[in-house]
Amino acid sequence: MADTSLAAAAAPAFRFSATETLKHVVLVLGAIIVLLPFYVMISFAMKSPAEIMQQTGGFFGTQAAFVDHYCVKLGNPESACMVNPIAYNFTQAFTKAPLLRYLLNGVIVTASIFFIQVIVAMPAAYALAKLRFWGREAVFGLVLFGLLIPVHAIALPLYVMLAKLGLTNTYAALIIPWTISVFGIFLMRQFFMTVPDDLIDAARMDGMSEFSIIWKVMLPTAIPALLAFAIFSVVAHWNDYFWPRIVITGARDLFTPPLGLREFKGDIDGNNYGPMMASALVIVTPLIAAFLVAQRRFIEGITLSGMK
Amino acid sequence: MPGRYAHLWFIGPALVLMLAILVLPILVAFGLSFTDYGLGNGQTDFVGLDNYTAIFHKRSFAKMFGATFRYVLVVAPVSVALGLGAALMVNSLGRIGEIYKTIYFLPVMAALIAMAIVWELALHPELGVVNRLLATGCGSPLELWPWYAQGCTDGFPFWLNDKRYAIWTVAFIGVWQAFGFNMVLYLAGLTSVPRDLYHAAEMDGAMSSWERFRLVTWPALGPTTVFVVTITLIRSFQVFDTVEAFYPTGGGPSKSAYVMMFAIYEKGIQQNLLGLGAALTMVFLGFVMILTLAQRWLVERRVHY
Numbered sequence: 001m002a003d004t005s006l007a008a009a010a011a012p013a014f015r016f017s018a019t020e021t022l023k024h025v026v027l028v029l030g031a032i033i034v035l036l037p038f039y040v041m042i043s044f045a046m047k048s049p050a051e052i053m054q055q056t057g058g059f060f061g062t063q064a065a066f067v068d069h070y071c072v073k074l075g076n077p078e079s080a081c082m083v084n085p086i087a088y089n090f091t092q093a094f095t096k097a098p099l100l101r102y103l104l105n106g107v108i109v110t111a112s113i114f115f116i117q118v119i120v121a122m123p124a125a126y127a128l129a130k131l132r133f134w135g136r137e138a139v140f141g142l143v144l145f146g147l148l149i150p151v152h153a154i155a156l157p158l159y160v161m162l163a164k165l166g167l168t169n170t171y172a173a174l175i176i177p178w179t180i181s182v183f184g185i186f187l188m189r190q191f192f193m194t195v196p197d198d199l200i201d202a203a204r205m206d207g208m209s210e211f212s213i214i215w216k217v218m219l220p221t222a223i224p225a226l227l228a229f230a231i232f233s234v235v236a237h238w239n240d241y242f243w244p245r246i247v248i249t250g251a252r253d254l255f256t257p258p259l260g261l262r263e264f265k266g267d268i269d270g271n272n273y274g275p276m277m278a279s280a281l282v283i284v285t286p287l288i289a290a291f292l293v294a295q296r297r298f299i300e301g302i303t304l305s306g307m308k
Numbered sequence: 309m310p311g312r313y314a315h316l317w318f319i320g321p322a323l324v325l326m327l328a329i330l331v332l333p334i335l336v337a338f339g340l341s342f343t344d345y346g347l348g349n350g351q352t353d354f355v356g357l358d359n360y361t362a363i364f365h366k367r368s369f370a371k372m373f374g375a376t377f378r379y380v381l382v383v384a385p386v387s388v389a390l391g392l393g394a395a396l397m398v399n400s401l402g403r404i405g406e407i408y409k410t411i412y413f414l415p416v417m418a419a420l421i422a423m424a425i426v427w428e429l430a431l432h433p434e435l436g437v438v439n440r441l442l443a444t445g446c447g448s449p450l451e452l453w454p455w456y457a458q459g460c461t462d463g464f465p466f467w468l469n470d471k472r473y474a475i476w477t478v479a480f481i482g483v484w485q486a487f488g489f490n491m492v493l494y495l496a497g498l499t500s501v502p503r504d505l506y507h508a509a510e511m512d513g514a515m516s517s518w519e520r521f522r523l524v525t526w527p528a529l530g531p532t533t534v535f536v537v538t539i540t541l542i543r544s545f546q547v548f549d550t551v552e553a554f555y556p557t558g559g560g561p562s563k564s565a566y567v568m569m570f571a572i573y574e575k576g577i578q579q580n581l582l583g584l585g586a587a588l589t590m591v592f593l594g595f596v597m598i599l600t601l602a603q604r605w606l607v608e609r610r611v612h613y
Binding site for chain 2: 131150246302
């Protein structure tokens with residue numbers, strides 16, 4: 001709050017402050033709880049099954065090689081089956097299930113969704129912001145109405161419609177419901193409203209078509225907003241579990257990372273948690289890493305829905 | 309010159325998709341909710357209000373509302389309060405505060421399904437780090453707390469598998485995931501509190517930081533709070549990932565974590581009772597609409613500073 005920052009500015013540096021210390025204590029406790037599952041995930045991904053079961057080895061595990069019993073069962077001598085825990089966990093994660101395929105699906109689906117959203121939303125937003133036509137208010141009203149409806153809430157009728165069209169268990173089913181982002185339209189419209197009309201008129205004078213105005217004049221001005229929207233969209237769909245769970249039943253080729261991980265959990269034999277945690281780590285890492293690199297942009301993007 | 313019909317090309321795709329993906333499903337759900345429709349069933353009958361009657365009279369749906377409201381009524385207020393608290397503290401610490409902001413935002417970025425699986429392991433009665441941590445506190449003054457002492461003698465709870473704890477544990481994970489998002493929204497809100505107001509409040513004798521919070525910060529954050537509360541309510545109503553990860557069938561011990569989205573999934577997708585699922589969808593949409601309209605109403609009549 002303002003009082004302490006003002007006080008801090010006035011006081012000599014490094015003065016001990018009871019309030020500040022107390023704040024740090026509270027925030028550190030909070031941070032420990034927040035980080036706890038990340039700690040468990042990373043630690044288990046590095047440990048051998050025995051270390052996990054016996055709860056030994058600390059955070060990193062001892063990294064001592066252990067015998068892979070499955071390898072022995074295949075008729076190999078024990079000496080040939082010694083594996084390093086980290087190597088074991090991650091190889092299992094990638095071989096027990098087609099994790100690479102899941103990651104690829106995740107990329108295909110999130111990228112397609114984002115591109116279609118932009119292709120649909122940009123022209124609509126431009127028309128709503130800068131063109132005058134009959135029914136414009138009605139269309140904008142529909143956009144505002146759409147903002148009221150979370151797509152997850154209408155998942156069931158959407159599923160029925162897609163099933164009737166024979167589209168369940170296809171990429172199309174994963175992508176179609178998200179092709180329209182009323183939020184994207186709304187956001188872009190608000191942004192385009194601030195673009196001066198003169199700029200558009202000048203482009204028209206130069207003989208540009210309305211179509212190229214959108215992509216050559218409007219789009220470049222909207223890059224920051226578009227980037228924030230990209231982050232918003234990619235994070236939401238990379239992490240989405242509910243919708244893929246509904247429309248992808250059994251077709252492993254089409255599993256997105258969250259679905260694959262869930263299936264992995266159902267499949268593991270006994271308590272083979274190491275590989276499962278390794279998979280979880282692989283799935284979670286791309287976004288976390290991107291977030292740590294471009295924190296400000298990510299926070300901007302994710303909280304986009306909060307900006308007015 | 310702009311083409312006369314250019315706008316049709318621009319608006320057309322978006323309009324068609326909005327109607328097909330957002331409006332039509334609501335009509336479909338509304339229609340199906342009065343039938344006993346199921347995919348692949350030979351015949352579909354009109355059943356009037358039977359589905360709705362079932363929702364408001366059957367015991368399993370009473371449990372559903374119970375679990376959903378318990379979850380929402382914990383997650384929304386707690387994650388909003390923690391979000392506000394964290395934002396105020398982080399904000400007051402200046403640059404060092406940034407590190408907490410980063411940490412608290414991590415759960416928002418991580419796929420909830422992955423973290424749910426990790427939490428399940430962390431809360432595991434034998435292998436889990438949570439109960440092991442709690443056990444290290446045994447013998448300390450913490451045992452003065454009767455609940456803690458009992459845990460030390462009889463073992464700590466089986467969090468997710470005990471019907472007394474299940475929904476609260478799921479709610480705890482919901483708070484863990486959500487409060488960082490709220491913190492960031494509040495941090496954005498705090499930047500727009502006019503500095504002069506603090507000076508003015510000081511002139512008027514508001515010396516303690518609590519007074520300044522009550523008289524300046526809190527009222528100025530009003531619009532942010534309305535938004536944060538609504539979005540948290542709507543998101544927590546939609547809880548699904550954690551519940552499905554922990555309880556793939558049945559909705560937890562004695563259905564104590566049988567939340568609404570899971571019920572829609574179970575009835576509609578797993579059991580092919582699409583009529584019933586559609587009725588649940590309509591009820592669910594009703595809740596969400598009421599919340600959003602209440603927000604808009606509040607925002608519009610609110611006195612701004």
